[in-house]
Amino acid sequence: MTHTQFHDVIASQEQFEELRALCGNPSQRAADKVISHLDRHCREFIAKSPFLTLATADRDGRCDVSPRGDAPGFVQVLDEGRLFIPERPGNRRMDSIHNIMTNPHIGLIFFIPGLGETLRVNGRACISRDPELLERTAVNGRAPLFGIGVVVEECYMHCAKAMIRSGLWSPESWISREALPSPAQMLIDHAKLQNTNAEQVAKELNESYVNRLY
Incomplete structure (x- = not known):
């Protein structure tokens, strides 16, 4: 079960009520x-x-x-x-x-x-x-x-x-494009694609974005 993978887990109604007391109740608004x-x-x-x-x-x-x-x-x-x-x-x-x-x-x-x-x-x-x-x-x-x-x-x-x-809508907080994760490499590794490379997969992804949006 999930709670066995973490420590100090809130797992009972009594513990939840203690947590509620710490957090407070929502405002009337x-x-x-x-x-x-x-x-x-x-x-x-x-x-x-x-x-x-x-x-x-x-x-x-x-x-x-x-x-x-x-x-x-x-x-x-x-x-x-x-x-x-x-x-x-x-x-x-x-x-x-x-x-x-x-x-x-x-x-x-x-x-x-x-x-x-x-x-x-x-x-x-x-x-x-x-x-x-x-x-x-x-x-x-x-x-x-x-x-x-x-x-x-x-x-x-x-x-x-x-x-x-x-800072989601603040461009000044965005990381540079060079530092972004590589979706193509993620797809290669997760799908265990053989005999291909990130450049090829990125090209295929971009082609689908251009030609198969609708």
Whole structure:
């Protein structure tokens, strides 16, 4: 079990209550900020967001977080209780889709570049092939094969502290391109690719980014 791999683990309700006493309770404002629908503020945020993270879990609770991104407004707000996320071509693993088929609970975080605050949306998801929604989310004449429909249960703004601490939107804090990890070399080592090199794999990755985005 996980707790056997770490020391001084909080594993009981009594220990959690002790931890809660140390951390304190959320303010009334933090407790009251959660709403159950997409109001005008949420709709504006989603319309201006080009990127989100999507959290799912399978029937046994094993979790997965996956990125989704496109031009701002790619996520369609259908009404105050529903949204639709078009599924663009990816690595074809379909981890999120498999999870949703067995466990509909989903969590989303929407980002807007340059804005520290994020929007969190929790709800229940399904896989939809609604022709009208697929046509509405087509790009360059190509409609997605399917998308993720979400029935909203909770929405709330998340504060900017993590963004401030990380310097995520501050170019002066970014490391140089020369010091960045090599995705190509990671792929070679993790997938145990034989008779290839990082330059070749990087070229293949870049070709897919240019020609197979939609």
